[in-house]
Each structure stands twice: as structure tokens, then as C-alpha cells.
Amino acid sequence: MEKPADKYIADKYINENPMVRMAGIHKTFNRDSVNERIVFTDFNLSIRRGEFLSVVGSNGSGKTTMLNILCGTIPQDGGAIEVSGANIDRLKEFERAKFIGRVFQDPSKGTCASLTILENMALADNKGRPYLLGRGVNRSRAGEYRAMLEPLGLGLENQMHVTVGSLSGGQRQALALLICTMTPIDLLILDEHTASLDPRSSETVMALTERVVLDKKLTTLMVTHNLRFAVDYGSRLLMLHQGVPVVDVSGAERSAYSVDDLLRKFNEISIADGNGI
Numbered sequence: 001m002e003k004p005a006d007k008y009i010a011d012k013y014i015n016e017n018p019m020v021r022m023a024g025i026h027k028t029f030n031r032d033s034v035n036e037r038i039v040f041t042d043f044n045l046s047i048r049r050g051e052f053l054s055v056v057g058s059n060g061s062g063k064t065t066m067l068n069i070l071c072g073t074i075p076q077d078g079g080a081i082e083v084s085g086a087n088i089d090r091l092k093e094f095e096r097a098k099f100i101g102r103v104f105q106d107p108s109k110g111t112c113a114s115l116t117i118l119e120n121m122a123l124a125d126n127k128g129r130p131y132l133l134g135r136g137v138n139r140s141r142a143g144e145y146r147a148m149l150e151p152l153g154l155g156l157e158n159q160m161h162v163t164v165g166s167l168s169g170g171q172r173q174a175l176a177l178l179i180c181t182m183t184p185i186d187l188l189i190l191d192e193h194t195a196s197l198d199p200r201s202s203e204t205v206m207a208l209t210e211r212v213v214l215d216k217k218l219t220t221l222m223v224t225h226n227l228r229f230a231v232d233y234g235s236r237l238l239m240l241h242q243g244v245p246v247v248d249v250s251g252a253e254r255s256a257y258s259v260d261d262l263l264r265k266f267n268e269i270s271i272a273d274g275n276g277i
Helices: 063-071 117-125 139-152 169-180 199-216 227-232 251-256 259-272
Strands: 020-029 037-047 052-057 078-083 100-103 187-191 219-223 236-241 244-250
Touching: 020 063, 037 063, 052 063, 052 227, 063 100, 063 187, 063 219, 100 169, 117 139, 117 169, 139 169, 169 199, 199 227, 227 259, 236 259, 244 251, 244 259
Parallel strands: 052 219, 052 236, 100 187, 187 219
Antiparallel strands: 020 037, 020 078, 236 244
């Protein structure tokens, strides 16, 4: 049986420069106030090209802050970020969106509710291109969009003219994932993208996620609260606690990691902090 880590990254990538590099990152919220909170002090993270990194951690561990800094949603206080060897510290969020795709926890954030599936896909298809005084939807591409939707197995290819706001959460999140990866990107960010879905829809979206990542050979960073998904998907597993990696495993060690191992580590951390589970 193929182990999770074996599916994602080829040996030829191991010695290459990292696709993502966060070096010496510092971040403090509400500095010099009674609500000051230090999230990162000299945080470092490298992700190789083709790697699928699953990240877990308790609330406040720094998972979302890490994603927001990487995507440019919030600035870091110090340190540097590189993607594909280029420093991106001065790029705004919309500029980084040209090469970083992000699927959010809220299905409504990745699509436009008032537009149809066809219109949403047409907008995504035009990403990075100039918007001139022409038609927003190239209907000659409708057949290609339909072919992209059909493998999802959700019947969306037969609902091209249905507004996205009328879709279920699972359908909308599947569409958001497809839209996010329609144009070439260097990095796919999955921001707890199954957390708002029912169990069946979560399984469907995760299966689709794996298919898209493997087919497009995407470098992927997934934050999740679902420990089983963290164990079952990805080539590398990272656990954060108070802005520090306390677990970082890949290869054979990653493949041998279980949900019980994660729960045991959470328990150790909780006891060390003077809490119980």
C-alpha cells in the first residue's frame, strides 16, 4: 500500500532550492499595550517544490498568522519571505495572489455568489490578464469549463448558468478549489478549507484536493484542525505551538505518524502548559 508521503514529492526535488522560504519572521500584535501578543520570534520555514505540508496546532499557535503573513494579508515585523527564489516582502496581497492561490475556510470567500458558475470560471480564467472593453465571458470556452467540472462528480457541469450562491457549501468549496488552480500558481494555500463543511462534503473536498495537487504537481500548504486529514494527506507534517514547530516530520517518519501520535503530543503540550485535555 502506498504511504501518504510517497505520492507527492519526487527525489529529484530534494536538493533544489525551496519553493517557499520564511526566514527570521517576527510578529507581535498590539505591541506595547496590555493586549500585546507575541506570535513569532525568529520563525523559520522552508517548503520544497512539490511538497504537501499539513499544519496542525491549537488555537493561537500561529497557523493563521503564518498564512496571512505569507499571503500578504498582514505584514511581518521582521524577517524575509521568498517564493521561487524571489523576495516578496514588498508585494501587496493582490500582487502575491498572482502566484499564490488560497482557499479559505468560508466557501463564500473563494467565489462570487451573484455570478453564475460560468461567469466565475471566466473571471478566474482571465486572472493576470488585462480587463479591456470586451465581453467578460468567452462562451467558446464553456465546453472546456464543463470538462473541468465533470471530474468533480458533483453535477456542476450541468449547472453552468446557476448562480454560485445557490450551491451547497461542499459544491461551492470544490468550485473555489478548481477556480484557485485554473491558472498556474507557485503555491496553493488551504486555509482550513473543510472546517465549515459537513463530514461527507469534507471527504469529497479532500479527495478532490488530493487529485488536483497530484495532477498539477502543486506545492501545497494546508492548515487543518482535522487530525485525520493531517495524517492521511501530505508528504510532511508540522505541528505549531506558541509560534514554534514542535513536530516536523517527513519521509518514512511522516508515513509512520498516526492520529494517536498527534493526540499524545497535544496532551504533552497541554500538561506542560498546566492544562488538562
